[in-house]
Amino acid sequence: MQNSATAQAKTGHRTFVYLAAIFAALGGLLFGYDTGVISGAELFFRNDFTLTTFALEVIVSGVLAGAAFGALIGGRLADLFGRRKLLIATAIIFAAGAILCALAPSAVILAVGRIIVGLGIGLSSSGVPVYISEVAPADARGWQVSLFQLAITVGILLAYLVDYAFAGIQGWRWMFGLAVIPAAIFGTGMFFLPESPRWLLRRGDRAAARAMLARIRDTGDVETELREIEQSVTKAPESGRFSDLLGRSLRPALVVGIGLAIFQQITGINTVIYYAPLIIQSAGISSASGAILATAGIGAVNVLMTIFSMWLIDRQGRRPLLLVGIGGMAVTLCLLGFVFHASHQSAGMAWLAVISMMAYVGSFAISLGPIFWLLISEIYPLKIRNSAEGVAATFNWGANLLVTLTFLTLVETLGPSRTFWLYGLCAIAAGLFSYYFVPETKGRTLEEIEESLHIKKAV
Numbered sequence: 001m002q003n004s005a006t007a008q009a010k011t012g013h014r015t016f017v018y019l020a021a022i023f024a025a026l027g028g029l030l031f032g033y034d035t036g037v038i039s040g041a042e043l044f045f046r047n048d049f050t051l052t053t054f055a056l057e058v059i060v061s062g063v064l065a066g067a068a069f070g071a072l073i074g075g076r077l078a079d080l081f082g083r084r085k086l087l088i089a090t091a092i093i094f095a096a097g098a099i100l101c102a103l104a105p106s107a108v109i110l111a112v113g114r115i116i117v118g119l120g121i122g123l124s125s126s127g128v129p130v131y132i133s134e135v136a137p138a139d140a141r142g143w144q145v146s147l148f149q150l151a152i153t154v155g156i157l158l159a160y161l162v163d164y165a166f167a168g169i170q171g172w173r174w175m176f177g178l179a180v181i182p183a184a185i186f187g188t189g190m191f192f193l194p195e196s197p198r199w200l201l202r203r204g205d206r207a208a209a210r211a212m213l214a215r216i217r218d219t220g221d222v223e224t225e226l227r228e229i230e231q232s233v234t235k236a237p238e239s240g241r242f243s244d245l246l247g248r249s250l251r252p253a254l255v256v257g258i259g260l261a262i263f264q265q266i267t268g269i270n271t272v273i274y275y276a277p278l279i280i281q282s283a284g285i286s287s288a289s290g291a292i293l294a295t296a297g298i299g300a301v302n303v304l305m306t307i308f309s310m311w312l313i314d315r316q317g318r319r320p321l322l323l324v325g326i327g328g329m330a331v332t333l334c335l336l337g338f339v340f341h342a343s344h345q346s347a348g349m350a351w352l353a354v355i356s357m358m359a360y361v362g363s364f365a366i367s368l369g370p371i372f373w374l375l376i377s378e379i380y381p382l383k384i385r386n387s388a389e390g391v392a393a394t395f396n397w398g399a400n401l402l403v404t405l406t407f408l409t410l411v412e413t414l415g416p417s418r419t420f421w422l423y424g425l426c427a428i429a430a431g432l433f434s435y436y437f438v439p440e441t442k443g444r445t446l447e448e449i450e451e452s453l454h455i456k457k458a459v
Contacts, residue, residue, distance in 0.1 A: 019193075020132075020135050020193050020194065021132050021135070021136060021147050022147065023186070023189030023190060023193055024087065024128050024131050024132050024147075024148075024189075024190065024193065025128065025132065025147040025148050025150070025151040026151060026182060026185060026186035026189060027090060027091075027124035027127070027128040027148070027151070028124065028128055028147070028149065028150070028152040028155065029151040029152070029154055029155035029182050030091075030094045030121070030124065030179060030182050030183055030186060031121045031124050031125060031151070031152050031155060032151065032152035032153060032155025032156040032158075032159065033155035033158055033159045033179050033182065034063065034094070034097070034098070034120070034121060034155075034159075035063065035121065035155075035156065035159075035270070035274070036156035036157075036158075036160060036273055036299070037162065037163060037176060037179070038059075038063070038114075039159075039160070039163065039274055039275060039276050039278075039292075040162075040163025040164070040166075040167060040172075040175060040288075040292045040295075041163065041172035041175045041176060042056060042059075042274075042278075043167075043277060043278075043288045043291075043292075044170040044171075044172040044288075045107075045172045048172075049106070049107040049110070053409070053412070055107060056408070057404065057405050057406075057408055057409070058111060058405075059107060059110055059111050059114060060114075060274050060275075060404055061401050061405045062112075062114035062115045062118065063115065063117050063118035063121065064397050064398075064400045064401035064404055065115055065118060065401060066114070066115035066116060066117065066118025066119040066120075066121070066122060067118040067119070067121040067122035067125065067397040067400070068118075068394050068397035068398050068401060069118075069119060069122060070118065070119040070120065070121065070122020070123040070124075070125075071122035071123070071125055071126045071390050071393030071394045071396070071397055072122070072391070072394040073123075074086065074122060074123040074125075074126030074390050074393070075126050075127075075130075075385075075387040075388070075389055075390030075391075076387055076390070077123070078126070078127050078130065078131075078199075079199075079202075079387070082195050083127060083130065083131040083195065083196045083199055084131070084190055084193060084194070084195045084196070086123060086127050087124070087127055087128065087131065087190045088187050088190045088191060089123070090120050090123040090124050090127065090186075091120075091183050091184070091186040091187030091190065092183075092187060093117075093120035093123065094120040094124075094179060094182075094183040094186070095179075095180050095183035095184065095187070096116060097113050097114070097115075097116035097118075097119070097120060098113075098117065098176055098178075098179035098180050098183065099113075099180060100112065100116060101113035101114060101117065101173075101176035102174070102176045102177030103173070103177075117179075118397075122393065122394075122397060125373075125393045125396070125397070126389050126390040126393045128148050129148050129373045129374070129376070129377040129389065130196075130377050130385055130389055131196055132147065132148060132377070133374075133378065134197070134198045135194070135196060135197070146306070146309060146310045146313055146370040146374060147310070148370075149369050149370035149373055149374075150306045150307060150310060152369075153299070153302040153303045153306045154303055155182075156273060156299050156302060157296065157299035157300055157302065157303050159299075160292060160295050160296040160298075160299045161296055162174075162175055163175055163292050163295075164289065164296055167288055167289045168289070194215065195208075195212065196212075197209040197210075197212045197213045197226075197229065198229055200212060201226075201229050201230060206226075206230075209226065210222060210223075210226055213226060250380070250384070252437070253379040253380055253388070254388070255437060256375065256379060256437055256438055256439070257375070257376045257379065257388065257389075257391070257392035257395075258391070258392055258395045259433050259437065260368065260371075260372045260375065260376070260433075260434070260438070261372065261392045261393065261395040261396035261399065262395055262396070262399045263368065263426065263427075263429070263430035263434075264369075264372045264399075265400045265403050266399055266402075266403060266423070266426045267326075267333070267364075267368065267423055267426045267427045267430055268333065268403065268407075268420070268426070269361070269364050269368070269369070270400055270403060270404055271403060271404075272298065272357055272360065272361060274407075275407060275408070276294075276357065277292050277294075277295050278291075279353070279357070279416070280294050280295065280350065280353065280354060280357075282340075282416065294354050297354065297358065298354070298357050298358050298361050301358045301361055301362050302361045302362070302369075304362075305362040305365035305366050306365045306366075306370060309321060309367075309370050309371075310370070312366070313371070313374070313442075314442060317440050317442040318371050318374065318375060318440055318441060318442060319439075319440050321366050321367055321371060322367045322368070322371050322438060323367075323431060323434055323435060324366070324367065325363045325364065325365075325366040325368065326363070326367050326368065326427055326430050326431040327363075327431060328359065328360075328363030329360055329367070329368070329424075329430075330424050330427035330428050332356050332357075332359040332360035333420050333421070333423050333424035333427055334420075334421060334424045335359075336353060336356040336357065336360065336420045337417040337418070337419075337421040337424065338417065339352050339353045339356060339417075340353070340415070340416040340417040340420065341417035368430065372396070375438070375441065376388070376389045376392045376393070377389060378441045379439070379441065407419070410422070
């Protein structure tokens, strides 16, 4: 009977952690939906508002300006007010931005709405991975933090399917407005979820932190983990400053976080997410519905390969997946460039482009997609974790903004083949960077990772 009761208690603890991770990851679903929905909506609102190429790039990239600012301030806000409260506020921002986009009477108001949505995305990108990493046990942290990336891919696929559903009536306002539904679920779920035990300890509430650990761990003795967290808090009783990231012990982690943030974007992933239907149309599939449907297939590959990555990430480790996936990205980007370099375009070439894009997205989904967000939630010490992740996320969104603002212009200037080859060269550089600088963190607690930084500093 005792063993049965213990097993039931462990199952209950794990179930609670799973629910916390799943509801928090809905922030990633909104992230994905609001970034992916633009790819179908842009085929229709650009005609309603009679947009130039540059104006379209501004509307598409407006979300990134908001995201960069949200990521920059998100870490500090999470340290001040708590992870949970910040994520509830994020859900409200998502809903407000979606409503404004759906009702936008002009291109300017649509751009403002996209900036507000971007603010929510930035707060989500800096807050959700840290929240999940701080409530997840060490042996499951990899796949649970990767739920954030999975939710992003599900959100992107959902956006593509919604785009396809409303393409027949050119209902771009519905495409934007339906984001209110997952925003409401996200906010409601976070209202009932616990605060991070690490944040509670930093606020001096040991009793609440211990009670929360007892709820989310499958052991009756949480004192060992509680003491480890207390030791890390004692070493850093005050919130870290941005200047702390330049300290000797943290510089390697800073380089890894910023480097992966930039490489995740300049290898071209969001050109596919934002402009996939336009790319497919230029490759030979002329109809809007057909291009969006092909794009949905790419989104499905993204989801499936992210699930595969989650299964492998705590088994094989971060580095092997990262290196293999980046290699696949480099090869498929070069192939995509050759498809557009061909002297003629046909249905066969169009589908070869789609297959190349699927392989490229699949390679991204097992490497730079989830592993960037996972590593930046692991490699920084507690006192600076949220702020450091905010810095990395800000560079990520800044690079995203640069790529998105320049993609259509690059295609018009260099041609699509040279543009994709340029991204391929960036992927090769990303592989070299990852080989020489990215550490392995599999199976280590956050406190063990932090302690290793202090050991390096002492040496």
